[in-house]
Amino acid sequence: MSYSKYTFCTFIIISFHLSIGESWRNETRSGKIFSIFTLVRFENNACVPNSNSLSSGTCYLSDECTQKGGEASGTCAEGFGVCCLFLAECGKTYSQNVTYWRTSTTSPCSIKVCKCDPSVCFVRLDMTRLDLYPPNTDTSSSTNVASQCTTDVMTISSPGVPPLPKLCGRNNGYHMYVELSGTDCIDVAIIQGSTSYSRGWEMTLTQHSCPSASTPPSGCVQYYTGVSGTIESFNYALGSHLADLDYKICVRRERGYCKISWLAPTYSISGKVGILSPAKLTGETTCTTDYLIFPDTGRICGSQFPGTLPSPSQLGGTIVVHTDSTEVSAETGTKGFSLSYIQDNTGC
Known part of the structure; x- marks a missing residue:
């Protein structure tokens, strides 16, 4: 959850106690005027701007928005604040x-x-x-x-x-x-x-x-939520994975689920210098240059994914992505990966 600060607005409501009849002059002379202070409090939460292509702003008082260098676009907090971009x-x-x-x-x-x-x-x-x-x-x-x-x-x-x-x-x-x-x-x-x-x-x-x-847990660079989803390598749309990467992809365990399965419609990760293998490859001695590490399985590389890959013992929702910094001609054309995952609640 994003952090939210609070904004306080104080509105003064002055009510006059007016008497009827003979006491009116006395009441007026004595100046019986009562002040009631009403405190309006609202969080600096995300808000929806009304005239901007951007999807979210932060709710502030108008003066606060200006002082912080923001741009007002619409109101929030029932009109007490402005949606600040x-x-x-x-x-x-x-x-x-x-x-x-x-x-x-x-x-x-x-x-x-x-x-x-x-x-x-x-x-x-x-x-x-x-x-x-x-x-x-x-x-x-x-x-x-x-x-x-x-x-x-x-x-x-x-x-x-x-x-x-x-x-x-x-x-x-x-x-x-x-x-x-x-x-x-x-x-x-x-x-x-x-x-x-x-x-x-x-x-x-x-x-x-x-x-x-x-x-996400500490160390996760990408974090996916939901019972199912699709994860792609960086630059997947242009047909080649990037070199010199080391990062973790994590999937949140959803309530009531304890297992996860992986499927890769596209998987093209070079294992070692040489012609890209037309088959699936696994293990530390085979996958030495570019690979993904899956829970309960270890390193996987090559141009095929080993069918549906389950993590049967637990929800193994963390993948390590590694590509080296010495891509050469034999490794060119490796597209990267498009992974699909689905969580399972059988036997949980």
């Missing part, structure tokens, strides 16, 4: 529940997002659109840059947290959780190369507090 600009720092970041011609363009409260432990990036120049396609063995983001790149840093995926290519509709470990802020930056391309981005950065059912 925070549109990030390059080089600036933000500490709101929800911050939006849109395409800029400035390069590099970086923003800093800081905790709005000490209880915040994650910032979630929802990439409505992230369309950057595709990864490098130079597969000569002397360069070792194939599948790397050498023209455009988005980087995220959070001190004390393991390196996060560097992204390029097309990643529309994906998300990432950035953990805040011993620090109050994260830095997000996009570098745009000089090569012509229809690049652009539109992101929502939402702060999440711990503990919360909507917040």
Whole structure:
């Protein structure tokens, strides 16, 4: 759950006690006027703007919204507040529940997002659109840059947290959780190369507090909820997985469920330098360069997925994704993965 602060508004209601008849003059002379103070309290929760393509803002008093550098779009809290939008600009720092970041011609363009409260432990990036120049396609063995983001790149840093995926290519509709470990802020930056391309981005950065059912366990970069779903590798839409990645994908165990099964309509992960195997491969000695690690199974690579992969003993909802930094010609064309999962409550 995102952290919510409170706004207090004080309204003064003055009521006059007017007497009838002869006592009226005396009552008036003595000035019997009573003041009643009514306190209106509302949370700085998410709200829906009324004239903007963005889906969510934060509810503040009008003056607060202006002071914090936001833009009012509609009302909230039964008209006592305004739906305040925070549109990030390059080089600036933000500490709101929800911050939006849109395409800029400035390069590099970086923003800093800081905790709005000490209880915040994650910032979630929802990439409505992230369309950057595709990864490098130079597969000569002397360069070792194939599948790397050498023209455009988005980087995220959070001190004390393991390196996060560097992204390029097309990643529309994906998300990432950035953990805040011993620090109050994260830095997000996009570098745009000089090569012509229809690049652009539109992101929502939402702060999440711990503990919360909507917040992932520590170490999870992607976190999926629901009894079933689909998970794709970064840059899946452009047909090649990215190089030099190490991150965890987690699935929340839903109430009443204790098992999970995995199925991959598309699975194309090179195991070692050489021609991509047309079959499924497993194990640490076979899958040495690029692979996924599944609970109860271990490493899986190759160009096929081993049917429906169950985790029979428990809800094994964590996958490790690893790709090395030395993609070469024999590994080119590996599309990545599209995984489907379904949770099972049989025997729970």
